[in-house]
Amino acid sequence: MPAELERTARPGPVVIRAAVAILRKDLRVELRAREAVPAMALFAVTAFVLFHFAFDRDALDGDVAAGTLWVTLLLTTVLGVNRLFVAEREQGGLEAMLLAPIDRTAIFLAKAAALFLYLVAVEVVALPAFAVLLLGPDLFGSLPALCALLLLADLGLAAVGALVGALAAETRAREVIGPLLLLPLVVPLAIAGAQATEPLFTGSGAPEDLGRWLGLMGLYATIFVLLSVALFDFLLED
């Protein structure tokens, strides 16, 4: 068993190489079939239109703007998480990956990385759309802080999303269980994101508490990455 030997001899690089291979496959499928990212971006923009009519306001600022942006992005994640494993299972890709002599952690890393990249791609579309359609104050001043918040939140969302996607994919009512699981789990990110973004959108700027909310998001991402790495093996064990 040369592959087995190689795996035990050099565990790190093989995991990373396998993860990169799976990630490249996922990205190629996404580029050709365009199943997740366009749908997520469209969902986000449509949600902004809905929020415009629901609030009956042409421009939002402060806590309402922060809440609208974060709730939209978190709900958009649900779409991505639903697609993450379902296609794999329907088309038998997961079985092939399980047959391959690679660590299961590689599958988690690849899926989380794919979700992270999808989220970043969606935000590249959704953030300008939000600024044009709804946001009252100028976006450019708050862009660096907002980008840091979004990237850190995406990291946590990618970890928790990959875990929830794998958990829900095996259930009978997966399109119900997935969102129901994900929404309570992202409440800490909603808290941190909305609280940190609110001063950015009031126009005054100067988010003196940015550090602690970034810290909370970092803690969240760390805990869920560690949990997922520890628990993912048990989800793909047949």
Add this chain to the structure above:
Amino acid sequence: MYGRALKPLALATAAGAALAFGLIFFYAPLDADQGFIQKIFYLHVPMAIVALLGFLAGGVMAAMHLRTRRRIWDMRSYVAIHLSIILAVGVLVTGSIWAKASWGHWWVWDEPMLVSFLIVFLLYAVYQPLRFSIDDPERQARYASVFAISGAAFTVLNFVAVRMAATYTHPRVFSQTGGNMPAEMFLTFLVSLAAMALIFTTLWTLELGSKNASERLRRARRRLQREADGGALGLDGEGSRARPVGGAPAPATASVSAASVPAPR
């Protein structure tokens, strides 16, 4: 095994609950501002603490299940979480009543404990739907364990996050009822907490015992069925060799049905 522990546990629980009841109504002083309604504190807070510990214990037992691969740990984790969900409903209801009585609203968002509880409850409310929408019993146990461990970690994280949000918007002194509580109140609270923990443990032991008993009953029934089938088969085989259809496939179907009897829910 479970039956033996149950009797002393039930007696201790009855005694503890009676003592807590007596202390709450005849020993603990009436609260100066809130009056009689403050006594719900002796029900609400112990329930919250026990439910929380139940969720955490469910996570630890789930970790034991994944580590040892013994189904009993999954059962323990399941029963602990299942009871904690029931307690959590009690926490939300009593908290709501208390909030209405002392602040005039059924729900207050600036009470981090209550808000965290709602979020944790919403998460754990998905535990049973997740569990029972997986058919294969072995996979069901594994997935439920992964959920239970993640849920326990999330519970802690969520309390930190909600507390941070609350202190940010509403700076408040935590020890309104905790720090400067009179000694009589504190003693009553401790006894109530112990009684609630005993109630939880008794119910947990009871439910595990009942699950264990029904599992054993099912197994015994299956064995009896198999023996009955086997006996009938033996007679058939010796008696009428040239028996037409019907008799021959009996052993195969009997053993298959015995093997594929659905596992306990």
